[in-house]
Structures are given as structure tokens and as C-alpha cells.
Amino acid sequence: MSSRPPLGVQQRPPQQHSLAGSSLSQRPVAHQRALSQQQQFLPPSPIRKETGSLEFTPPDYNDGANMRFPSQRRGGSRLKLELSHDSLESITHTGIIESPNAIDSSKPFTPSRIMLPTDSSDLGDMSPHFSHPPTIDLDAPLPMPQRRLRFAPSTPRREPPPGPTNTGRKDIAPKPYQVEVPSAAPRYYTQGKGNSQQRRAGAGDATGSLPPPPSIGYADFYPWTGKHVEDQFSENVIRQGHFDKASFNPDTSSGKQNLFPGVKSKGLQTLSAIFTAALGARRNNGQITSNSTFRYPPRVTVTDTKRELWLKDLANPASPLRRLARTIPHGLRGQALLDQCLNKRIPFERAVWLIQCVNANEVRTCKRKGLSLAMSLGAEARWVKEWTVSVHKFVETVLFSFDDKDWKAKVQYVVLLATHLYEQNLLDREHYMEWLVSSFENSNQNRLPMWMLVTEIYWKDLLRLRKYGRRLVIALVSHHQLVFNHPDRDILQPLLSKLTTLLNTLILRSPENFVSPSVWSKYRDTIKSCLPIGDTARYEAFAAISSRNEQLMASGNRSQPAARHILVQWLDRNLQAPMSDEGPANSWNVSKDKSALSRALLEWCTSLYRPGRTKVYITSQLLQHWSTLGLDVTTEILDFIDADPCVEKERKDHLYHLVCELVRSGTFSVPRYIQWLSARGGITSPEDVLPDGPVFTRLLAEIPPFGLSSEQRNLRSGMLRRASFSVDDEARDAEMALKLVKHSLGLPMDPTDPITQRKPRSINKLSHQIQTASRTLKAELGRWLRDSVATTYGGKDKTGSTGPGISLALFGNIRRLLEAAEDLSMLADVLKSLIANACVEVLAAIANTVNRHFFIFSALGVCKGLFNDLSKRLRAIYLEQGPAARPLLVSLVSLAPRLPGMEELATQLKKDLALSSRQNPVDACSPVSDNMLARLQDDSNDLHEEIEKLLAAGTIVDKKTMENLFQTIIQRLHQSWGELGDKQRIYGVLLARLRVFDTPLFDVLMAKWIAYLRTLTNRPSIDRIFPLLVSNGCLTMPAILASTSDSSTPTPVTRVPTGGVMWPQIVQITYRTRYMQETLKLLMNPLPADYDLITQEELYRFTNLQEQVLRENPKDMLGLIGSAMAEYSFARSQNDTIGLPLDDPIIQERLSTLIKLLVLKDAAGVGRALATWAARSPDGYVGSWIDNIITTLLLPDADRQTHVTFDQILELTNEFTWPFCHLQLVLQTSTPSSDQSNNPQSATDRQPSSLDLLTSAMDKAIDKKNMTWVGIVLSLNVDVIQQLKGRAQSRFLGLIPSPRESLLVNTVPVPEQSLQIAENLLSVIEALMRGSPPGARQPQLPPEVVVRLSDLWELLANPEFDLVQKQQIITKWLPLMLNFITLHTQTFDASKASSDIRARLLVICAGLMQELDALHGPEYHTRGLSSRVFDLGCVLSDNLPEEQRAQCVRALKESAAGGDGRLRYLLSWQGNHEGVWFSLKERDPRGKVQQQQQQQQGGQGTVNTNAGLGLAGSLGVPLGLWGMNAGNNVVPGNGVGGGERLAPFTTRKWDYVHVPTGTVGENDTGLDLSFFEARGPKVWPAR
Secondary structure (H helix, E strand, C coil), rough: CCCCCCCCCCCCCCCCCCCCCHHHHCCCCCCCCHHHHHHHHHCCCCHHHEEEEEEHHHHHHHHHHHHHHCCCCCCCCHHHHHCCCCHHHHHHHHHHHHCCCCCCCCCCCCCCCCCCCCCCCCCCCCCCCCCCCCCCCCCCCCCCCCCCCCCCCCCCCCCCCCCCCCCCCCCCCCCCCCCCCCCEEEEEEEECCCCCCHHHHCCCCCCCCCCCCCEEEEEECCCCCCCHEEEECCCHHHHHHHCCCCCCCCCCCCCCHHHHHHHHHHHHHHHHHHHHHHHHHHHHCCCCCCCCCCCCCCCCCHHHHHHHHHHHHHCCCCCCHHHHHHCCCCCCHHHHHHHHHHHHCCCCHHHHHHHHHHHHHHHHHHHHCCCCHHHHHHHHHHHHHHHHHHHHHHHHHHHCCCCCHHHHHHHHHHHHHHHHHHCCCCHHHHHHHHHHHHHHCCCCCHHHHHHHHHEEEEEEHHHHHHHHHHHHHHHHHHHHHHHHHHCCCCCHHHHHHHHHHHHHHHHHHHHHHHCCCCHHHHHHHHHHCCCCCCCHHHHHHHHHHHHHHHHHCCCCCCCCHHHHHHHHHHHHHHHCCCCCHHHHHHCCCCCCCCHHHHHHHHHHHHCCCCCCCHHHHHHHHHHHHHHHCCCCCHHHHHHHHHCCCCHHHHHHHHHHHHHHHHHHHHHCCHHHHHHHHCCCCCCCCHHHHCCCCCCCHHHHHHHHHHHHHHHEEEEEEHHHHHHEEEEEEHHHHHHHHHHHHHHHHCCCCCCCHHHHHHCCHHHHHHHHHHHHCHHHHHHHHHHHHHHHHHHHHCCEEECCEECCCCCHHHHHHHHHHHCCCCHHHHHCCCCCHHHHCCCCCHHHHHHHHHHHHHHHHHHHCCHHHHHHHHHHHHHHHHHHHHHHHHHHHHEEEEEHHCCCCCCCHHHHHHHHHHHHCCCCCCCCCCCCCCCHHHHHHHHCCCCHHHHHHHHHHHCCCCHHHHHHHHHHHHHHHHHCCCCHHHHHHHHCCCCCHHHCCHHHHHHHHHHHHHHHCCCCCCCCCCCHHHHHHHHCCCCHHHHHHHCCHHHHCCCCCCCCCCEEECCCCCHHHHHCCCHHHHHHHHCCCCCCCCCCCHHHHHHHHHHHHHHHHHHHHHHHHHHHHHHHHHHHHHHHHHCCCCHHHHHCCCHHHHHHHHHHHHHHHHHHHHHHHHHHHHHHCCCCCHHHHHHHHHHHHHCCCCCCCCCCCCHHHHHHCCCCCCHHHHHHHHHHHHHHCCCCCCCEEEHCCCCHHHHHHHHHHEEEEECCCCCCCHHHHHHHHHHHHHHHHHHHHHHHHHHHHCCCCCHHHHCCCCCCHHHHHHHHHHHHHHHHHHHCCCCCCEEEEEEEEHHHHHHHHHHHHCCCCCHHHHHHHHHHHHHHHHHHHHHHHCCCCCHHHHHHHHHHHHHHHHHHHHHHHHCCCCCCCCCCHHHHHCCCCCCCCCCCHHHHHHHHHHHHCCHHHEEEEEEHHHCCCCCCCCEEEECCEEEHHHHHHHHHEEEEEEECEECCHHHHHHHHHHHHCCCHHHHHCCCCCCCCCCCCCCCCEEEEEECCCCCCCCCCCCCCCCCCCCCHHHCCCEEEECCCCCC
């Protein structure tokens, strides 16, 4: 169906063009009217405008396209020619429009005319339209070409510019008549109908000029000339009208007669020969065989004016580019070139053409210096990088020139121009992307929006590469965090919203860029805050990313012992610090296995390695809280009793105490326990309920019946009677005990009771009896005391009046009885009830009690409440009584710093105490004269009264007077040592009052006196001197500890050499006085209850100070123990063994307990100190004594001759014995064994032998699946740790299957024992690496890892392996190997050895991903494992040096894995942009030399050889695993090499020039057309 409209219908007005007339053709002159018509419709060209003539220049027509590829002759009628007018017109205008959208299929294709598809921009038509900002959609499809018009557009007539007017003479010449063609007349081209001269000139021009354009004709319009056929009338014409004769040649015969005989005889061979001959003739016809004549437009030096005119013509789309391509003005390069493009607003296509031509000449200039091929390539790369730097500097300058008038239009032009250069590979892409990302990272908030807009244009390319995508995501998150935390966040809200939107887009579009363990742990919460609420897809993506990062941050061996260890560590910390309010809830979340969690808690509560009763109350509170969360406490305790018999008496007592507390709170069910006991057979023997009987039966007798209901009591009584246990006797014993307590406390009793006639028992004796009583009696006594005190002394009675206050003595006795009963929960209730009515002294005693049992009261949750009540009473008493509140203030000052969150109040209390001390009445305000001091020295009877008078008179004591007073009081104190204690107490009070005048000077004088006291041999024991001074406040515990250090010795003393051992200087001074041992005894041994120098409350406070010095000064206490042991050993070496305090068994037991407490605080420090003491002492007795103490800590029942080996240490190690096994290990690796101590020759070999024994013990423990010992080796010497780690790594890698082993090993599955050993070894390696001290340099991955991972790859790729063996590798061995490599990711550094190993591992990971993807199916589900390998590859590729990354790229791009997008992402490799379409056949290696020679001689391209194959082998990768010999890209052939291989053909990006030069040739493209056996279009001869 014809698209031509009927002749009677008015045609649509054609589209008008504003281009020059070079797009129109020129018709031969046939007649004057026809010529006038043609001239009337020819648009004026720029040349015509200048000259004023209508002369047309043929060489500029259509850039010479018709000469090189002339159009074929079109036969047929004139109507057909009319219909073909549209396609011819589009061809004509294509060269002028110069837009990819205008390219028609009829135009001959050459690579130099258009961009390659790989380099084609996704941006569509990017011509500058400054009225509307450009919008870039990277995901939008390419624009479709414009629809062709149905009729040829006509060019409106443009009048020539008016010439200069001549007013003097007027031109009155007549104008010739011109024929006007109707506008509705359709036009058509007449091919080859010009005159003969023009045809001969156009047929073959040796100079290369263009043929004349085709003539233009008008359908059905013929101006009258008298010679037309229509003008010649005849009868037939007059009657019927004029008709054009139809020209056709009907085919009246068939070709069957000529072809059928040959086809019938020879069949398809004849047809094949005919078509082959036709195709061969077609191929040889018009084939381009000439050499390439491609050359760049030359640059010439012109004036500034001509250069400006040339640039203006270039900016004018009407100016033909072929004419401008003859020469290019010199002097345009770098930023000056970009400035000209911006200032002239040169269209993008032309600007890119100019940049290509200029820079191509620049590149040729760099390579003309006689350099070798490698050096020239390097020079070209450097120049391209410099050009890229100039581009991004130019872009950055324009972007932030906000003050420019036309800033927005300039930014649009510059950004789009840079995008064109980037898309056409006219920049160093890596350097350009590096600039983009680094600028975005380092941008401030003012420039951040612009960088976001610019970077978003290159979003796709940046996110495809790991090197830039990861940094881009990190920069986005960091900027989001900064803006979110900015004080002016409300002002920056639009920027914050944009960042949030981008992050939400990336988390779905590019989740792999979020895989970075170190970054994820830092910004995880920030990223989560960006997610929209309710967006399921994004939350699932966030969870998947979080899981991938967590898999890279820790090993996959997360087992239950790790949770137990975490819980035990947390519980141990609560023994040293108060438990927080969130502690019970946090401990519940440690593990999902609640049964294992509760069992670990009960084991910790009943452990012999945790002294004290604090753990019982912590456990009770945790179980009560966990019961509210769903834990069945009764079942868990009964299961624990069933599994653990608890043979030791101390463990039984702890368990009974715990159950008693739980029964009081109602958490433990007694009926269920009795039911459980009945199911086990009940109680049938009296031995079952004895104190040393089984714990599961004796527990029934230990449960207090007084808090049970009547039904529960009956059940308990009935069960106990079966074992001949008298419940009545139990009740009578309890009643008698209460009577004894009443009688001893002086409480009201029945006068008729016979017990009142007896002498009351002392509190000391009664306390000892209570300590040995059963838990039932203790609980009943505590309950009764609480109720009695609350009724008698607590709160208000029914009338509202307060009861009588309790006396200090009675309170002290009640407190002592409750402490003996170990019922501190009842003691807490007693303290609460007494605070309201107590006096100052009792309140101070209550504060001291809270301080003494601080951790227990914190676990019970009453510590803060008691402190707040005491603080309120302090304020009330201070307002009423003033300084009388000082005792309570002193006690609260000691208690307040221990409470969390009370720091400000503690500071204020200290200030109040200092103010109270200054306001003491004994403060002096006038100087003491010498006469007064003489009276003090003469008066020896009532010295204390005189000092009281002098101090009360108000004096200010200077330094000399202070020294004299101090010496006088000290002398009197020395004289009173053999007298009554009251006199010593008076002098202690005087010293305390003297200290108020000048505390620093007094402390200095006291330190000097203590140093003198260390040398006195005729003094009493230290525990008869210091407690009184400490209680009065004139001496502190830290001062006593400071006096035991070697640095406190004022004068040097000659050292006494004994057996070659250099003893501490202070020991040589104090060994005769036993000062160190006595001081140690004083600080660790409680004073007796009948101590006469201080009161009972002062004695209680002194006990608090003893515990405080141990808690706050563990290192000083450890040093004191060392000094005491050195003094003890030195005294023995001097044969002075009479009266040594450390010979006392009680002191040794106390010392063992003290060391246990110190070990729980710092096992490594205690071990190093003990090793030093043992090595320093030449006395074997002291060394064996230390060994015995340490052994007893680990094995309580061990005798003195027991020696613990490494095997026993590792076997006994668990969560509870961990500190003591650690201590043993430190000692045994630091000190020689007993048989080596006296052998110096073997002492030199001590460390290797100890290490060998430890390594052997470690292997045995791993084989026995014992892994709890791993943490104890972390505090050893760093060299020892590294050797142990190396040993574990060697064993682990030795277990990995390998194809190099015997077939017998590989034909059966690896035993499960080997897998378990490998998992244990991996746990050991993980613990050794993660527990290393901070700052310790971790060793790198051993090179054997690469071999073992490659072995696993080879086994997976081996087709001879069956499904079972591959399944075991996929599910077991490969994940273990990945875990092993993941552990070492934190040890990667920038060294060459580390980088080489990472590169080789990265190549193997690439192969593993390919193999796992190939194996995925019903038998193997490998997608998850493949993703894990990919994530590990991401970590390996991060911060990989460029040299190693380039090696990986060369190794992979020639292999079968080169087309995988994941590998291009990991290696940050963009792939081949230039030569993707083209490949060369490579026959043998000798062809490479020839190709290189051709390249050096000026060939148009370079060929990438298979050098990557050798690199893959050098990286430790078997070539066969990549399928190199599998024929992936090998073409069979008969060459020497045994076949042909297709290699990529690389072309130069600067050769893609749209118009290379003004001279037109057949083969003038940048890519030689003869390489592809290209043919030109058929040129039909003109008629």
C-alpha cells in the first residue's frame, strides 16, 4: 500500500530545517524555468551568505559520503522514485545532523562513524538544552530513532541579505521571469539524468572530488517550454488526454527449462555450487583491499582571530564538520580546551570530536620520542592520567563556582560533557572513579549535595566494583551519621532525607557493598535507623547483610561451653562489683538453652573455688528472677542434685542455704520435692538424714519447717519419721536455742524458766554453736530475731509513738548472731527496722554493717535503700545535734563511693567531713610557746590532760612545734607499750587530734616513725600497735602497705650475699623484727573478739578496713606477700627460725585463702609474682611450700608431695578451676622442675622441654575433646602462644583431604573423629588469636593454606569422586577451611608476602564459586556456601595492592571465569570495553612475536595474549581447574599449535573519531576495514 497521498489532497506542510544548503542536491540545468525553480528552493549556505553568490561548493556536500559509497541506481517509474524520496532525504541529512538518532539503516556502516555498542552512552541524546535541566535515568532504554516524515521537507526560501544601498544611482534594469513551483508539488531525485559532462566528471575523479548531487524533479509539474510531449497535440491527445507510457518488460517465458535438467541430474550439489558461486561473486565484488589511510586532522598555528572563528564555526551545527576537519587550530589542550568548549557551548558530539583529535595528537607527541614499546605505553598511560586530572579539576572548579552568573547552565554543560568523555573511554576510568569517591568521602556538608548529584550519574559503574562501591557505601553511612548527630539536624533535614533514601536504595540494590565486618560493627545501628518502618523487604535484606557480616567476624564454632564461660565470667565480676539492676535480665539472654544456663549457675554457687556466701544470694536472686521468665526452678535444682552428688561439706552447706532462701521466697516447691523423693524410693535409713548423708535426702531435714503450711509440714514430718528422724526433738532444740539467745541478749523471759537461773552464755560461745548448727535452726533463729527486733525496736507502735531505741551493745550482739547464722537476708530486714529509731552510734554501726556485707546487700537489692535512709537520718541529726552526727558521717563517707551513681553525693560527704574536722573544738588558733612545750616535757603524770588543755585553748602549730609534739607523744606511747591499754588509747587519740593541724606533715612524720619501728626488736607485735592508731584515724592502711615496699627504705644498707642470691634491701633490715610477716598477719587475719585496745564497734570497722585494703590494693597486697616470703626465707637462711609467724598453720591457711582471692582477681599476675619469689629463694622449703599452696588451691585434698603435670592441668580445667589451672600453668612454664632446680646445665633447656610437654598435653586434650583449657594459655609468653598456635595450625592443615594422598585414603570418607579433631583445633586457634594481648603482632597465614584450599577445589572438580565424598567436603571440610581463613582476616597487612597469599586465595575462591555453582542441584545445595566464599573474597580483596590485583585480573580474564560479574566486582575489573566485539585467531606462540612486531611498526591494534595462563600457575592454581584444556575458547585447526585460539582484539580508544580528516578515502576509518574483509556498497554505472 502506497504512502503517497492522492493528487487532489493537500499535502501536510514539510518540516523546516535550519541547516545549511549542503544537505540539498543540485540539479543540472535543463531549462531556464527549471533552473529558476531550483534556485528558488535552495537554502542559502554559510558560504553563500558571505559571498552573496548562489554558487554551491560540491566538496562540502554530506562530508563526502556519496563519493565513497555512491547510491545504487534506482530503476522503475517516477512514482517509485517519488516514494524513495524520504529515505534519500534522510540519508542526506544524516551527515549534517550528526546525531545517533538520525542514523538510518541505509547509511553505510563504518566503525569510525559511530561508537561501539560497548561504549555507547546510556544517556541518549545529550545535546545541550539549557532551558530544561537534564535528567539522567541509567536504567531507561535507548531512545528509538525519530519517525521519518511521509514527504520530503521543503526548505523555506531565505532572502539574501540586502546589499549596500546607493542613493546616487538607482538600478532600474528589468528582472527576468522566474517560474514558481507550487508548494504542494512533491519532489524527487533524478539519479544519473544530468548532462554528460557532469556525469563524466562525477564518474571517476582522480583528485577525489565529490560527484554532483542528484537533480531534483517535481512530480506532475512541467513548466511550458514547447518541447514537452504534453505540449505536442494530436488527435488522440485531444480526445483522451496525455498519459505517461508504462515502462515494463513482461517475462513471457520461464527459467525452468534452463535450470531443471541440471538440478535433476546433480541435485543439491548443483544448487549449492550455484549459490556458492553467487555468494563468492558477491563477496569479491566491492571488497575493500586498500591499506588504511586513517590519520588525525593536523594542527596548524593560526591567529587568535581565526581560531575564534574556527571555534564559532564548530559550535554552529550548520557548519559542515568535514570542512572543519581539514585543519585544527594549535594551542588548544588541557583545561584551555575544556574552557573553549564551555564558553562556546560547542555541541557535545563536536566537543568530543575536537577533544579526540587534539588528545590523539598529544598522545602521538608523547610516543615520538624514540621510546620502546613498553615505555611508550607507560608514557601514554601517564598522559591519560594527567588528562583525567585536568578534567576533574575543571569539573570541580565549575561545580563550586557558585558566584558565576550562568552557573546552572555551565554546571549542566560541564557535567554532561564529562559524562560523554567517561562513556566513550576518553578518560582513565579508574582514576576518575577514584576522584569521585574520594571527593565524596572527604566532602563537607556544604558541598555534599553537589557531590551526591555528580556521583549518582556514575552510580552503576561505581557499585559494580568492590574497590569503589564499598567506599561509597561507607561514605554514605558516615555522612548520614554525622548529619543525624549534628546540632542543626532540623536545618539539614533535606540532606538527611536524601542520604536515607540512597541507603534504602542501596540496601536492596547492592547488598554486597555492605559486607565489611569492621564497618558493619561500627555503623550497624545507623543503617538500621534508616529503614522504613514496616518495610519487610528492606528488613529482610538488613538481616541477611547482618548475618553475612557476623559470619565473617567470628568462627562458626559457637558451642554451649562458650556460653557457660561467659556466664561464669559475669558471675565472677559480680563478686568484685555490685550487680546492676539489669543483670538478671542480661544473664537470662546469655544462652538459649536455659537448662544448661541454670545448671552452670548452680555449679558456680556450689563450687569450692569461689569462697564466701555472696554467691548464694546472687544465685538466689537470679533464680527468683528467672522463675518469672518461665524457668522451673524446682525441676532444675532437682536435676542438678540428681546429676551432682555434692560430696564436700562446704558444697552441701551452700546448696542447703540456697534452697532455704528459695523456700522463703516461694520459688522452690517442697511438695514437688517430696514427691520427687518418694519416686526415688523415699528415705528408709537413718544414715540418709545425717549431716554427712546424701544431699538429696539430707535436704529434707535442712529445709526450715517454720515457713511451711500445715500440709507441707505433715508431709515433711511423715517422710522424716521413716528414717527415725524426730521432728519433735528438732522443735525442742530450736526452742532451747531461742531461750539461750534471749538469755544471752538480756531480753525479757519467763521468770519461772529454769534457764534464767543460769549464767548467760557469752556471745562468742553462742556464735560458735550457731555456726555448727543445721540450716533449719539457723533459719528459725534469723526469723525470730527479725520479728523480735521489729516488734520491740522498729518503727511505730499502734498508738503512733516511736519505740525505744536499741543500744549499741545489743545491736552488736544481734548482728553477730545473725552473721554466725549466715542469714544476711534477715539481717537486712533488721537494719531496715532499726534505722528510724536508732541513735547516732547505732546508725554508724548500721552503715558499717552495710559496708561489710555490701555485695550481699547489693544482690538482695537493699543497699541503695539503706543508704538513702541513713542519709536522711544524717541530715535530720545534723540539724538537731550538729557535730554529734560525725560518727555517722564518717561511716557514710566510707560507704558512699562503693555505690554506683553516688559519686556526687560521696564528694559532698567528704567535703562535709573535712569541714567537720576543722570545726572540732580541739582546733588551735594561737601559737604554742616554748614555755608550754617545756611544761609538757617536765610533766609526766598527767601529760594527756595538759595536751588537751593546750589544744582546747586554741593554737596554731608550726612545723617545728608539730615535730616536737609528735616526738613527745610517740615517746610516751613507747613507754606505755608495757602498761594498760587505756593509756595507749589516750596517746592514740592525742595523735589523731594532732593530725588535724597539718595532715600532710603529720603523715610524713608517721611514715618516718613506721620506718624506724621496722628496725625495733624490743617492741610489741604489730597487731598491738597499728589497730589502735588505725581506729583513731591517725594511721591508714595504705600507709602501712607503703611501709612494706623496698622503696620506703630511707638509707641504703649493705646487701648480704647468701649463696649468690641478692636479697631485697628491706628484707635485710626487717628479718630480725619479723615486720613483713607481722604486717601480713595483721592485714589478713581478723583480730580476736576479746581484743582489749579498741571497742567492739571499732574492731568491726577495722575488719572492714582489712577487707577494703584487699579489695582496693591487690597489687600492694601481692607485693607484701612476696616481701613476707622473702623475709621468711632470708631468716631461715640466717638460721633465725624462732618465732616466725609464717610457721603458724593458721596463718598458712589464711595465706592460702588470701592467695585464692588474689588469684580470682588476677591469676596471671599472681603466677608471675610467685614464680619470681620461688626463683629468688634459695631455700627449697619455701619453693615447695609455694607449690603446695598452689596445688592445694587446685586440689584441696592433695598432700605436700603431690606434683601437678600439664596433662592434669588441662584435664582439670573448666570454667571454675580456670584461674587456678592458669596459675599452675604460669608457674610451670616459668620455673624449673624439681629435678632441674639444682642442675644449671638442664636449666638452660627448661623452656623447650616445658613447651614440648605442654604441646603434648595440648594434643592429648584435643583428642579427648576437652577445649575448656584454651583460655589459660593466653597469659603465657607471646612466643609460647605463637608456637602453640603454629602447632595447632600444622595439625589442622594436615587433616585437610588432599588429592596427593593415596587412593585408599580418598576412597573412603574421612572418619568423624578427624572432623571433630579439626573443629577442636580450629577452636584452639580461634582462642589463641582472639585472646592475644592488645598490640601483639599476629603471624600471617601460612602459605600452606593456599595449597590446602586448592586441594579442596581440585577434589570438588574431580569427576572420579562420588557423591558422598563431595558432600563431606561441601558440608564439613570446606566450611572449616573458610572459618580458618576468616580468623586470619584481621592479621592482613600491606606486606608483600601477605598480599601475595591474599591474591592467590582470591583466585582460588573465584574457582570455588564457579565449581560450587556448577555442582548445585538436588544432590548438592551449594548456593549458601558459594555466597560465603564470595563474602570471604570480598574481605580478601579489600585494600589489596594494585600489583596483586592486576595479577589476579590477568589470571582470570582469559579463563572460563572471566565472564562472571562477581569476579569483576571482587577484582574491581571493568572488563574489556574496546575489543569485546572483535577477536583474533591465535595459532601458535610464534604468532605473538609477529603481532608484537606489527604493533611496533604501526599496527592499528594490540592483541592480548594468554599471559594470564602462566600467571594462574604462578599464583598456585592448577591450570586444569580453569578448563584451559577443555576447549572453552579453542578453535580446532591444522596449525602447528594444534588449533586456533580466539584472543580479544584491543583497539585504541582515541581512534573512534567521527570525522577523521577532510580528505575522503575508501579505508580511512580508525579500525582497518581490511581486517574484517569489508566490502563497499555496489556502485552502479551511470547511464
